[in-house]
Amino acid sequence: MSLPVQAENWRGWNIHPPGYPNTVALESFAENVAERTEGRVHAQVYNNAVLGDQPDAIEQTRNGALDFGNFNMGPMGPIVKETNVLSLPFIFSSVEHMHDIMDGEIGRRFADALAEKNLIALSWFDSGARSFYNTNRPISSPADVEGLKIRVMNNDLYVDMVEALGGNATPMAYGEVYQSLKTGVLDGAENNYPSFQSSNHYEVAGFYSVTQHLIIPECLCIAKASWEALSPEDQEIVREEAIKAAEMQRQLWVEGSRESRQIVLDAGVEINEVEDKSAFQERMQPVYEGFIEENPDLATLVEDIRATN
Structure with missing residues (x-):
């Protein structure tokens, strides 16, 4: 099926390799957005930071040269100073606490701060503890x-x-x-x-x-220019799929962490x-x-x- 003339061809940045929880979730997001918008948004994820290092990719997304990305809030600090709060040691008591905060009203405050810098944070990924x-x-x-x-x-x-x-x-x-x-x-x-x-x-x-x-969260962020080019209906689709992608990523992260813990334990590492x-x-x-x-x-x-x- 050929894409409609007005199709948006989105490029997405990702630092991780194929098969990594974030990568699987981002690729699922791209695929589902294309399907649900009937090709009006055709998104492709570029893995392994092939489109530049993280600070550069954040800037590219802010100015619309990239359309979306999965960014850690650590490197976001120099651009959106509110996000430095998320790098304070023990600011979160657990990963679950971080999820509750970022999915709620306080997370909206961080999203508002990102929006002022032309980044639309649609959902929050996990990067473990x-x-x-x-x-x-x-x-x-x-x-x-x-x-x-x-x-x-x-x-x-x-x-x-x-x-x-x-x-x-x-x-x-x-x-x-x-x-x-x-x-x-x-x-x-x-x-x-x-x-x-x-x-x-x-x-x-x-x-x-x-x-x-x-315990530092990550965002699935869309370039403001790319976001504003969407119809309200397509914005809703993209937002819903971003939230689903975060749910998938978090679950895969838990499973991957469990596997990694077992591997190092089997290798003789002492865990306390x-x-x-x-x-x-x-x-x-x-x-x-x-x-x-x-x-x-x-x-x-x-x-x-x-x-x-």
Whole structure:
């Protein structure tokens, strides 16, 4: 069947490889949108960041050069400062808490902030909970972090987080972490189960401690120009399919995390659950104080999220 003349050919950005939960959900979104709009919107997902790195892709989507993408809120911070709140350690008490917040009224506030920067957030994906792993010992309390050289993503909040626990934060490219753990340049890093497993970091870091200190959502975002070019009927279809895609992604993420956990466990990694996270959370007080001092206008947003714990 030939597409109608007015068909929109959408290009979508994705950092992940084929088969990854986000990729499966995005490709399902694209397929369902094309089917339900009877070809008025023909969407294609480009995987493995072939259309540029994440900060570049966010800019391309903002200016309409790309039509949609699945973006993490970590790299969104420099563009939409409200999203930095989502990078505060322990802002969410659990993954379920994050879902409740982002699917509700507070999530709408983040969507409004993104819309001001020409990004229409239609649904929220999961990127799991990040926990510490290292080559030395289980981490059960902040005292166990003291003196460890821990790799973090390049964000001052993550540096402050590790230093508040007494560790030495080391921002480093992800691709360098395996060798650095192996040679002792690093003692540890932090990430979710699927990344810990797929990066093979579990081969060189035998202790995984479930601190869940960072739970950072991702958006399925549409370029404002692409969104506004749709009829109200097609907007409704696209929104519905974005929400369905998020539900699919979250379920696949849970299953993938479970599988990754089992793989590293079978390989001999010692996993310890940190049941009481209060000692870690208390150490974050200066991180929060510094953040609010620099961003007083975001204090209410922080308070509202924490009040729903």
